[in-house]
Amino acid sequence: MEIFEAGNYDIVVIGAGHAGVEAALAAARKGKKTLLLTLHLDALAMMPCNPSIGGTGKGHLVREIDALGGEMGKNIDKTYIQNKMLNTAKGAAVHSLRAQADKEKYRVEMKKVIEKTPNLELKQQQAVSLVVEDGTVKGVITQTGAKYDCKAVIICSGTYLKGKIIIGTTSYEGGPGGLLPANYLSEDLKKHGFDIIRLKTGTPARVNKRSIDFSKLSPQYGDAVPTPFSFDNEEVEVRNVPCYLGYTNEKTHEVIRQNLHRSPLYSGMIEGVGPRYCPSFEDKVVRFADKERHQLFVEPEGLDTDEVYIQGMSSSLPEDVQLKFMRTIEGFENVEIMRSAYAIEYDAIDPTQLKLSLETRLVKGLFTAGQINGTSGYEEAAAQGLIAGINASCYIDGTDPLILDRSTSYIGVLIDDIVTKGTKEPYRIMTSRVEYRLYLRQDNADRRLTRLGYEYGLVSKEKYERVLKKEEDINSQIERLKTVKIPPTKEVNEIISSRGTSPISGTMSIYDLLKRPQLDYSCLRDFDPEGGNMDEKLIPLVEIEIKYEEYIKKQYAQIEKFRQMETRLLPEDIDYATVPNLRLEARDKLNRQRPHNLGQAGRISGVSPSDISALVVHLAKSQREDKNED
Template identity: 45%
Template structure:
C-alpha cells in the first residue's frame, strides 16, 4: 500500500489535523492525513461558528501565520459580527456564523489542492516507536506506515463514550465509532492520561420554529472578515435568533435529573466550565428565572438549526418535552437529540513548547488530546505542531511564540506550564498583554515570523508593508494638519466635550475620547487624502488605534520587554533541583515534573512562589 515513508503523518482530520497537515505540506513536507472518515474532514462537530471573544483573535493569528482557518471561514460564512465594539480595541473580537457543510467541503478541497498531502481512511490503532522515537503508525486494518514525525489530533475519539440519558454507546461523534489502542499504548510506556467531557445540543427543523416569538440577531451592517488575504466580503447574511427558557422549561428538565448521566454518576469526568449543559446551568444557577437560547442556522440553504445554549445529555424524551416549552419552539421537530461525550486526553505538561512530547521524540499532540475545547484552540495547536514537526525533521530551529507575541503563545504556555484538569478555553483575561495582542494587528505581529520560516508568502509580506506604511503616513498627515473649531465643535459639544477655542492638529482632536476617526474623515480634505492614497478600512482602523492608544501600547511593550529578559534566562536541561534545598517541596516537585525551560516559565507554574524563583536565580548565579 505505501511504498515510501512520509515526512509527517497527521492522525485525525478535524480542525487541528487539517491545520497540521496544511502547515507541514505548505512548508514542503510530504504529509499523510489519516482519518477514520474522509467525508468528515474539517467537520464542525458542535456549533456552526468560528471566532468569538479571544477565539476570533486566534483565528486572525492563524491567518497571519499562513494557516487556513480564516480563509475557509471567510469563504463559507453566512454572518459576521465584531463583538465588544463598545469596549477598547483589545477586546474587539470577530465572530462568524458558518455554513457547516460548505466549511467542511472547503477544507477538504483546499487540502486536496495541496500536492504534498496524501489521504488514507482508517483508524490509527497504535504508533511505531523505536529507541524512544516515533517512526510511523499502525492502522486498524493492519497497515504499517512509516514517517519521520507523527502529529496526533484525535479530538474526542480516543475511547469516546456517548451519553443520552441512561443510554451509553461508544463513539467519537454521533454516528461515528470511537478510536482505540493509542491511549493503552501510550500509558503503557509512561504517559499520563485522563478523561474529559463535552456536550452538544439538539438540532431542529427550522421550518417548525416560530421566529416571530424570538428576537432577531442580524450581522454587522458592514461585515468584516478574518483573513488578511483577498477573500470575498459578505454581501448578504442570515440572521440568528434569541429566545429564553422559563420556569416551566426548568421544572420539566428537573424531572429527568434522576436519569441524567451528569447527576447519577454515569459521567465522572470534567466538562467545560464556561460552556455548561442546560441541566448544569439550572442546577448551579437555580435563582435565575431564564437562560438565553440562540437559534442558529446551519447554512445558506439547509433547514437545520443549532440550538445554542441547550447543550444536554438528558434522556431524549425529557429534551423533547422541555425544548417545546421554549417560546418559538412549541412545535419543534428534532433532527437529533443533544448528547454528552467522554474521551481520553493527555495532560499537556507532558509536552514541550513545540507541542512535541517529552517522552517520545518527533511525536506531537494538538487539539482536544491536550485538554482544550474549541475549534480555534485546536486549529492553532495543529498549525504549531505541523510547523514544528516539519522544522524538527529538517533539523531547523523550533518555532515558538511567546506570551507577548500571540494568544497562541499564551495558550500553549498555559497548557504546558500549568496543565489543565478541565477543558481549557481561551479568554482575553488569560493574556497579560491584551493591548498588544489585538485582532487588528495579528499580521504585524506574526506574518514576519512566519515568512522567516517560509510559510507566509511574499505577497502577504508585501500587503503587510503596504498597510502599515499607508497607516503611518496618514498618522503623520494628521500630526501636521490643523482642524478649525467650527469643523469639529458641533460634534464635540453634542457628545458633552469641551469645545475648541482655536485650531489644533487633527491628531490632538482624535486623542479625545468623544471624537472618532469617522468624525474627521467626514471632512472633504481628509476624504480627498484617503481617496488619493487608496486607504482601506483596515488601514484606517490602524490609524485610529495607533493614535488613540499610543501611550497604552508603549507602556505594555515596555512591560513585555521586561518579561523577555526573564524568558532569555534559560535553565539547563539537566538542572538538578534536589540540590536547591531552600525552595519549597511543592516547587521542587513541580520543577522536576514540568522541567521549565526558562525562569519566566518557572515563575508561571501553579504553586511556585516568588521566593522560590529568587532562590533559583541566586543558585544559578543571577
C-alpha cells in the same frame, strides 16, 4: 494483526479535524511529505458542535492563524453565512469577529484544499499504535496493519479517544456526530508513559427548522458590511442569514426539575470533568434556580439543510425529556428533534507533558494538538495544529521551533497556559487570560505575526511585504496627522461640542484631537484636505494607534520586562535535584515539567519567586564555571 510496510513519510498526522488539517497543511506547505489519517474522509474538518467560527478571544485566534499562514480564516470566509464584529462598543482591544458557518460547505471546501495541496496524502485509516525506538517516534500502525514509517507524528485525535456517548441512561462507545471512536491509541500512549486524563463535553440537540414557529422568536442578523477573517481578503461577498433568539420559561424548568434523577450527571454515570463554560441546561436550572428564563439561540447549520442548532440547550437528559422540555418553549411547541443532545467523554493527555513547541517530552518527534491536549473549540485546536505542524517540520530540519510567548499572541497564551499549568476541564481561550490585550488585538494580528509566518515558510514574501508596507503607511499617516493643525473656529468647535467634548481655544493637531475618545477621524476629515488619498481601510487602524498610544507604550514597557525572563532559556539537561536552595516541591515540579525558560518556570504552580532566585543564582554560577573551564 499482520503488519505490512505501507509507505514512508516525513510526517504523519493522526486525525483530520481542525487541528489535524492545519497541522497537515503547514507540514506539507513547508515541503514535508505528509500523510493525513482520518477515521472518515467525509468527516474532515467537521464541526460536530456549534455552527460558528470565532467569537470573543476565538476570533483573535483565527486572525492569528491567518497571519501565520494557516487556513481556517480563508475557509470560513468562503463558507460563512453570517458575520458579525462583536463588542464594538467596548473598545478595539476586545473587538472580536464571529461567523456562522455553513458546516457542510466548510467541510467540503477544506477537503478540496487538502486534496489539492502538494506533498499531502489523505487516507481513511484508524491509527492504533506508534512505532517508537530509543524514545523516538519512527512510524504509525493502523487498524488494517499498515505501517507508515516517518520522522515525526502529530496526534490530533479530538474527542475520539475511547469516546463514550451518553444520552440520559443510554450510553455507548462512539465519537462525535455519530462516528466511531478510536479505542486503541490511548492505551498505546499509556504504554509510552503518558498520563491520560478523562474529559467531558456536550452538545445541544439539532432540531427541524420546519417544526419551529419563528414568528415567536426574534431574528438576529450579522453586520451589513462583513469583515473578512483572512487578511488576504480585501472584502467578502455579503451573506446575512439570521439566527433567532428565544427564551425558556418556568414550565421548561419544572420539566427539568422533575426529571433530574434521570440525568447521568446527577446519578454519577459521567466521570469526566466538563467545562464550566458549556454547562448543560439542567445544570443551569439547578445552579441558577432563581433565574426566571434562560436565553437560547437558534443557529442554522447551513443553507442546504433544515437542521438547526439550539445554543443554550446542551443536555445529557434522556431523549424523551429533551423533547418534553423543549416543547414548553414559545415557538417550539411542535418541535421535532433530528439529532438529540448528548454528552461525550474522551481521553486526553495531561498537557504538562508537552514542551512549548507542542512536542511531547516523553517521545521525541511526537507532537499533539487540539482536544487531546485538554482544550476545547475548533479555533483552539486549529491554532495548536498549525504550531505543531510548523514545529514537527522544524524538528525534522533540526531548526529552532516556533515558540510564541504570552506577549506575542493569543496562541502564545493558550499554549503557555495548558503546557505550564495543565487543565482540569476542557480549556477555552478567553480575553481575560491575556495580559497584554491592548497590544494583542485582532486588527493588528497581521502586523504582529506575518513576519514569523514568513520566516517559518508559510507566508509568501509578497504577502509579508504587503504587511510591511501597511505598517509603514499607518506610521506615516500618524506622523502626518501630527502636522495637520486645526484652528479654533466656530465651525470646528460646533462639531467638537456636538460630540460631547469641550471646545478648543487654540490651534490643535488632528492627532491630538483624535486622542479624545469622543472624536473620530470622520468628523474631522473636512479639515484634512490632504487626507483624501488615505486608504479607507487604514483609517480605523490609524485611529486605534493614536487613541491607544499611551497605554500601548505602557504595555510595551511591561512586555519588555516580561521578555527579560522569557528569553532566559533553561538548559535541557539541568537536574533540578542538584540545584541548591530549591524547595522540594519546586524541584519535583521543575524536573517533571522541564520548563523552557525562567518565565515559564515562574508560572508553574508550586514554584515560588525565591525558587526562581535560587535558580538564577545557580545558572549564573554554572555559566561562570563553564567560562572558567574554557
